[in-house]
Amino acid sequence: MNKQAVQFSKKKRTMHRFQKIKMCKKCNRYSVLIDDNCPICGSDLIGIESLVKSIFKNRLFTESIWILILVSIGIVAAPTIATLYYSLISGLIFCLAYVILTTFFMKSEYNLQLKKLLRSDWTRIKEGIQFDSNLAKDDVQENQLAPAYEKLREVGDFIKNDEVKIRQIKILNSIILRSDMELELDRLVPSSYDRDFVFYALDVLKINRSLLTKKSIGYFIQFREEIIRDFGIEALISVASSALRMKLYILEFSEFIEEFLDYFPKERMLRLCSILNSNPDIKWGSLKDKTKRLVAMKYHYDPDFKQFVS
Ligand SMILES: [Zn+2]
Structure with a gap:
């Protein structure tokens, strides 16, 4: 078999492995490939860090709304002007304390949220990586060796078994290095x-x-x-x-x-x-x-x- 002359794109480097995980919100599917668009529906893939940030923001928003509702009830239900002021002042102190504590624990809360997501969605992330790996198989069948290798290179960062390594090696042996x-x-x-x-x-x-x-x-x-x-x-x-x-x-x-x-x-x-x-x-x-x-x-x-x- 004649070796193919191909060009590889540069591998994307990240500080942590999890930073490569992306998600298509439309298909509800995870991927670790370098592509920015979902190969199924074409939508933009959202990185796991952005995903966690948006979950975190939504949580903060919901909590803030609840605090506002509680403070408003306190003000509306106040029987006298004095208790109204008390409700208003305690509400303001509560809001301030909430903002200070959230800012202080922002990073650890974010990391906690990230760990929670990785743990709860681990099975789906694995299914997504398997899907990426199958896409590489399709590429090989269509003789698209460069994209197949690039996909397996990313998959290989998460699945470190001999099977994935040998699949990459077989592709590399079919191209001109x-x-x-x-x-x-x-x-x-x-x-x-x-x-x-x-x-x-x-x-x-x-x-x-x-x-x-x-x-x-x-x-x-x-x-x-x-x-x-x-x-x-x-x-x-x-x-x-x-x-x-x-x-x-x-x-x-x-x-x-x-x-x-x-x-x-x-x-x-x-x-x-x-x-x-x-x-x-x-x-x-x-x-x-x-x-x-x-x-x-x-x-x-x-x-x-x-x-x-x-
Ligand atoms: Zn999609």
Whole structure:
């Protein structure tokens, strides 16, 4: 199958995950997709925070009306002028106290209202996310890979299971990956061995090494036998040499890196040497000795390695 050339829209980042939840008031359905309009009726989707604010405002309005009614009854039912004044003054004090207390507890009341809504509507929110996920399935069937991936990317923020990850990976394996794309690797690492994931990870490493994380290196080490069987030793060499991107990874995976040192291209060896050299106080273990031996043997006459050959 020929890979598709597509363009992804930027992923919307929010401080909290719940801020992505939206609702169509007409269909009474929740969604976590980036679209601003309901795919069913076309109405504007309202964000959960705005929803909570409007519920909160309505509550304040109802409570204020009740206070006004009570104060009015007190005034109307007052038998003398003196009691009328008493009712008026106590009513004013009550209103003032209500305004002060509400302002003071506004934030905590709002958070309480938000938690209440998330709890009471959780089943409906889950149904909405499932609906979003089904929309992505329809997109795949219609060969609309970019919108399908964008939908699953949002769904994946809420449903973190292997099924949703693999569905995203399969789509990514059917499109031409480019370095200007907002690609992810860490978030897509599945819990068990998956051939499609390894295929994707190796493809991603070719265009953007910086996506390699501790979790993904750990995955390649955990399933190394299956990976060698399906992709050959080159797959592990590629990951081990990409792990040189951070000092922290070199320390953490020094044994794994040392195992494939003989196969590293010159440029990667230069990088390793410069990191080892500029951090003489760190205990690199046998990795440093093996690197030194290898450089002395293989790059002894290479001027690029001059400073590393003692
Ligand atoms: Zn709708």
